[in-house]
Amino acid sequence: MTVGEAQRAAGTRAGALAAARRRRLRLDLGDWGVRIGSVLFVLAVWEFVAPRFNPLIIRPPTHIFRAFGELIANGELQEALGQSLREFSGGLVIALTLGILLGIASGRYRFVYNAIDPLVSALYSVPSVALVPLIAVAFKFQGDAPRIATVALFAIFPILINTQQGVRNVDRGLLEVAKAFNTSERRLWTDVIIPSAVPFLLAGVRLAIGRALIGMIVSEFLVGLVGLGYLIIVYENVFRIDRMFVPVIVVATMGIVLMGLVQWIEGRVAPWTRREQ
Amino acid sequence: MAVAERLVVERASKTFGGGELTVFADLDLAVRDQESVCVLGPSGCGKTTLLRAMHGLVGLDEGRIVVDGSVVLRPRSNVAMVFQHFGLMPWKSVTANVAYGLELAGVARQEIAERVTRYVELVGLKGFERSYPHTLSGGMQQRVGLARALAMEPDILLMDEPFGSLDAQTREILQDELLSILQITGVRGGRAPATMVFITHSIEEAIALGDRIVVLSARPARIRETISVDIPRPRTVASVIAHPRFVELRDRCWRLLRERTA
Ligand SMILES: Nc1ncnc2c1ncn2[C@@H]1O[C@H](COP(=O)(O)OP(=O)(O)OP(=O)(O)O)[C@@H](O)[C@H]1O
Numbered sequence: 001m002t003v004g005e006a007q008r009a010a011g012t013r014a015g016a017l018a019a020a021r022r023r024r025l026r027l028d029l030g031d032w033g034v035r036i037g038s039v040l041f042v043l044a045v046w047e048f049v050a051p052r053f054n055p056l057i058i059r060p061p062t063h064i065f066r067a068f069g070e071l072i073a074n075g076e077l078q079e080a081l082g083q084s085l086r087e088f089s090g091g092l093v094i095a096l097t098l099g100i101l102l103g104i105a106s107g108r109y110r111f112v113y114n115a116i117d118p119l120v121s122a123l124y125s126v127p128s129v130a131l132v133p134l135i136a137v138a139f140k141f142q143g144d145a146p147r148i149a150t151v152a153l154f155a156i157f158p159i160l161i162n163t164q165q166g167v168r169n170v171d172r173g174l175l176e177v178a179k180a181f182n183t184s185e186r187r188l189w190t191d192v193i194i195p196s197a198v199p200f201l202l203a204g205v206r207l208a209i210g211r212a213l214i215g216m217i218v219s220e221f222l223v224g225l226v227g228l229g230y231l232i233i234v235y236e237n238v239f240r241i242d243r244m245f246v247p248v249i250v251v252a253t254m255g256i257v258l259m260g261l262v263q264w265i266e267g268r269v270a271p272w273t274r275r276e277q
Numbered sequence: 278m279a280v281a282e283r284l285v286v287e288r289a290s291k292t293f294g295g296g297e298l299t300v301f302a303d304l305d306l307a308v309r310d311q312e313s314v315c316v317l318g319p320s321g322c323g324k325t326t327l328l329r330a331m332h333g334l335v336g337l338d339e340g341r342i343v344v345d346g347s348v349v350l351r352p353r354s355n356v357a358m359v360f361q362h363f364g365l366m367p368w369k370s371v372t373a374n375v376a377y378g379l380e381l382a383g384v385a386r387q388e389i390a391e392r393v394t395r396y397v398e399l400v401g402l403k404g405f406e407r408s409y410p411h412t413l414s415g416g417m418q419q420r421v422g423l424a425r426a427l428a429m430e431p432d433i434l435l436m437d438e439p440f441g442s443l444d445a446q447t448r449e450i451l452q453d454e455l456l457s458i459l460q461i462t463g464v465r466g467g468r469a470p471a472t473m474v475f476i477t478h479s480i481e482e483a484i485a486l487g488d489r490i491v492v493l494s495a496r497p498a499r500i501r502e503t504i505s506v507d508i509p510r511p512r513t514v515a516s517v518i519a520h521p522r523f524v525e526l527r528d529r530c531w532r533l534l535r536e537r538t539a
């Protein structure tokens with residue numbers, strides 16, 4: 001009796017799911033239409049307005065597009081991007097590793113929390129830019145190290161703090177369930193603590209990406225002029241605003257793509273946090 | 278086994294906040310093998326705390342709890358609990374949630390798969406094995422919680438207001454299903470039905486499910502009275518409500534809950 005009911009329910013449920021998926025697809029298409037339309041609109045206005053101003057201040061999108069081609073043709077863009085990506089990914093990997101480890105340790109062990117919390121609060125409230133010269137001196141201005149360290153410094157705090165919060169905010173009810181079924185410490189981590197911390201961690205990574213990009217450009221301005229930051233400065237100094245915009249757009253695109261990627265991962269690994277319908 | 282008393286609470290007292298809040302004091306209770314005891318008490322009187330103590334999840338200040346002749350110090354694998362808040366892991370599918378306790382108990386993979394299939398079907402969730410809790414209704418979620426406990430094939434079931442947060446209709450359906458599940462002897466690998474302690478603050482539920490009802494007073498909880506429910510099994514909620522003894526039992530529980538502690 002109940003089994004029959006359940007099967008019937010399962011049937012209608014499959015139908016409902018398919019309908020919801022179709023509805024979502026339509027919604028998604030609508031969303032994307034609006035997004036793209038809004039960007040195109042801004043570009044159109046920009047194209048139309050820009051020629052009325054001094055070309056030293058603003059250039060229309062078509063000029064920037066041409067500058068894109070030029071910088072790719074002479075290889076400058078690829079080289080700068082490669083340099084910046086090295087710093088960015090190196091710094092982010094360090095921030096992720098240290099941030100997750102320290103976040104977990106401080107979320108779980110009171111001693112670690114007390115040991116690092118004042119330092120974290122202090123470093124997080126000082127504008128990270130102010131620490132860049134210190135880092136440069138510490139690493140003797142040599143190679144990519146000071147820039148990688150800067151990216152790591154900019155990115156680590158949201159990761160650390162969010163992971164810590166995730167570990168501390170584990171549902172007490174679930175901890176009790178685990179205890180009631182006689183969990184081992186290892187299974188407590190894999191079944192309960194880590195899965196419940198992952199959505200927090202990913203939200204932290206999303207914030208960290210934006211900060212890491214800022215750290216990347218700032219360190220390229222302040223420590224040794226290389227990469228995309230170098231392109232920005234150089235073409236600003238020679239008033240080639242069209243070329244200056246190219247690395248700016250590249251950085252913006254990196255941010256959009258990476259944050260979108262993390263958001264997509266969030267939806268995949270933590271579907272229960274997704275607000276649906 | 279000829280154990281007449283499966284679970285015994287002896288002069289149990291529990292306080293929180295270093296003695297500031299006395300949750301229950303001097304509680305005595307004996308649950309016989311295969312008996313179903315409902316604990317009825319007002320909201321916040323300490324029912325959950327009592328059940329947690331029975332499972333060794335909190336210690337007592339005084340007294341002791343004995344299961345099968347030995348003092349309870351930590352959860353044991355022949356006792357399973359169903360939670361007021363369901364307690365499902367949102368990141369685990371129905372199958373994985375039901376398998377959870379079995380995995381921790383070290384049951385063989387093959388056996389886990391068989392039991393999961395059997396108990397998921399028994400609670401009426403066939404077809405939802407791969408669903409995640411957030412896609413299920415409250416009633417279905419608690420079916421998962423029930424299957425997780427039943428799959429342990431426990432000797433003792435500890436139920437903490439499992440249907441308390443469900444709507445009246447779903448609640449009655451689940452009460453009926455629990456009644457019939459407990460009456461199937463095959464459920465526990467051919468052994469006799471489990472002993473059950475069922476916490477509730479619904480009088481009807483206590484009468485429908487219990488062989489005995491223990492009525493607690495407001496905090497600090499004491500046993501006001503123990504009432505035998507002399508309504509024969511097999512029961513359904515409808516048959517219990519229609520039974521001539523029902524009204525009298527209900528009025529008696531109701532008076533006990535309403536009366537101020539003397
Ligand atoms: N870990 C704890 N620390 C301090 N106080 C607690 C703790 N657990 C429970 N209490 C207190 O003990 C009292 C009894 O709580 P308990 O959850 O056992 O009541 P209950 O009868 O199950 O209530 P309900 O009907 O709402 O489920 C409450 O006042 C509660 O605030």
Ligand SMILES: [Mg+2]
Nearest residue numbers: 324325361438
């Ligand atoms: Mg309770």
